Amino acid sequence: MRNQWKRALGVCGLAGILLAGVSATSAYFTTYTTTSGSGSIELGNITHIVEETEGHIYRKDIQIQNEEGSGPVFVRVKLFYGDRSDLSFELGEGWSLGTDGFYYYDDALEATQSTSVLRVSIARVGADAEKPQDFNVVVVAESTPALYDEQGNPAPDWN
Template sequence: MRKLNKKLVLSIVALVMISTLGIGKALGYFTTHTNATGGYKMDLGFTDTKIEEDVDKDGKHVVITNVGDYDCFVRIKVFAADNLKIKYNLGKDWQESDDGYIYYNKVLSSKDKTSELNIKYTLPEVNDDNKDKDYNIVVIQEFTPVVYDDQGNLIANWQQVYETE
């Protein structure tokens, strides 16, 4: 009888051990979620521009540099006092539009500069009311990244605009 009990006990222990080997996999099968930690920082680059403005007797000279990693389109808007007469020397690369903006006609490649836009101004006649008055010509510059349409053509999406200070 002892011999029978010993065989029975060993069989039960072996059965229990074998059945516990499969429990981990079975529980893993029924797990509905998992947690993970860690990550990797990705640098996808950016698009940004810098405006350079110089003023002399011939006007305000504006050049925009693409300091970002991707190509972009640029435009500017000029604000000045009503009694200050403004005239643009656009050259072949700039175009004045009916919406009040002046658009650069080309794609501005990364690390490239626009051609110069000269904003000529004529001060009003000096009289007692304005002899000590200062005049400002404010240039607002905006850019939008180059995007492609369904046919692969470059387009400017001016609904997605970025301004630089």
């Protein structure tokens, strides 16, 4: 019985030594938070298309205007139309046709500035050319902020 007491005292002593060496307590805390709601943000500049038909449906004058408060932008325009009409263009000053089918305005537009007029005349072709008919010419305008080189010259980045 004496050996058992010695063993028990030895185990208790060893446990006491081990516990005496542990002075810090560690804890594991977790937390999380959630939120919901919505808000609007504006990325980039704001431009809009100004179209006039000059009183009839066979001619359209297109201009792009940069909104107040927007930075300088470059603009381009592409037109989509059906195969039963043919378009001809009068390029205003500063407009040029690119190899990708877009019409590019050469200069950067500052806030509140507009492009010169890009005039589109519509000639209907085919057997129904003399009959009144409805058709659409869809104008798609894109803008990109003006980027400046070391000399301060603006350039577009259409990528």
